[in-house]
Amino acid sequence: MKNVSKVKNCFGCGVCAVSCPKNIIDIRLNDDGFYQPFIDEPDKCIHCKVCVDNCAFLHKDLALENSVTGSWCGWSNDSAVLAQSASGGIGFEIARHLLHSGYKVCGVRYNAPERRAEHFIADTEDALAATMGSKYIQSYTVDGFSAINRKDSYLVVGTPCQIDSFRRYIRRLKIEDHFVLMDFFCHCVPSMHAWREYLRLAQKSAGAITSVVWRDKTPGWHDSWAMLVKGSEGTLKSRLSQGDLFYKFFLGDVCCGKACMKQCKYKWDKSSADIRIGDAWGDTYSRNDAGVSTIVSFTDKGREVVESLNGCTINPHPLEVAAEGQMHENVHRAAAYGMFMFLLRKGIQLPAAGWNAAFIVNKILRRLKIKL
Ligand SMILES: Cc1cc2nc3c(=O)[nH]c(=O)nc-3n(C[C@H](O)[C@H](O)[C@H](O)COP(=O)(O)OP(=O)(O)OC[C@H]3O[C@@H](n4cnc5c(N)ncnc54)[C@H](O)[C@@H]3O)c2cc1C
Ligand code: SF4
Ligand code: SF4
Known part of the structure; x- marks a missing residue:
């Protein structure tokens, strides 16, 4: 090729x-x-x-031939960071720590006017704040990755597939030593058509959207599949436990990427990053409702970064305990995947009730073991 x-x-x-x-x-x-x-x-x-x-x-193989060098669960002791982060805020604390050690951070923020998540460079703590919290859509990397100055040192955060290509890129340029790479346990990314359809419906009550939080922890971390969408005319709060449509699209696997289903090679402990983070959903922290992060290091560099963190509570655990509940296999195509993707591809706009009816069809097809 x-x-x-x-x-x-x-x-x-x-x-x-x-x-x-x-x-x-x-x-x-x-x-x-x-x-x-x-x-x-x-x-x-x-x-x-x-x-x-x-x-x-x-490439069939990952850029990094790794083995687990450390595994922990932990959280930030800073209550403001903990409240705004998806799980325990360890992603932000690692970034803040490296920023104070002379690194810049290439992370992801949400750009409301462009209706997309995007990589950008943060070189101050104020700028870094925009990276807090997961944005459960595919990020546009090009501007952020292009802004990397080859002479500086960076923490780069991304999906495992983004990080696997990125490591090849910096290795080829012989600048791998200047980087710490961090990914996360990754379910999948949903179609941007689904995201934009969700925004279209949200705009009806909230007006022009100005900000989005995907993991509003107000109902508690264990119920934090919760959207907080602010607009010019109001705020929309909606969570999966009450039938939120975005999370039904995302976690229902009705519109995930074909690559996520068929070509993803990054589940469980497969990573080209130095550090992987995630939600510690296992039994050990089932009573903690503020948020706990899983942390895994795959290189000595990654382990040293985690061990040097300040202002955090970090507990070592075997991988099976720290990462309990994380996926070992790729997402499976939902029963009505074909129907959902047809509607989204054609740009068919439905009222929320119409999409909810499509989810009922999905459920019936699943019971009948029929795939559309
Ligand atoms: C698409 C997606 C799927 C995920 N799937 C899982 C999963 O299956 N299991 C699990 O335990 N955790 C998953 N996570 C990670 C999880 O949501 C948290 O990021 C993780 O628990 C760490 O939380 P935190 O509080 O330490 O950091 P957070 O405050 O959530 O920090 C997240 C970091 O990720 C970066 N980031 C945010 N959005 C994106 C994006 N769209 N693309 C690339 N980088 C981004 C930010 O720059 C930030 O540095 C997923 C995240 C995303 C974006
Ligand atoms: S976007 Fe990434 S995965 Fe797709 S062809 Fe380019 S390098 Fe490969
Ligand atoms: S599930 Fe795999 S292929 Fe899909 S975004 Fe995540 S790492 Fe990439």
């Missing part, structure tokens, strides 16, 4: 676009609503194969 022009339904990590010396690769949403590379002027390709070499989707 000379370049990534024939790659479809990939991880959408954007590393091919960032590394192309001729700058001819564009990352855009495909018909299903997932990021993918497009080469509009193939004649300009010089066939250097850099994009292909850096692409995790085109």
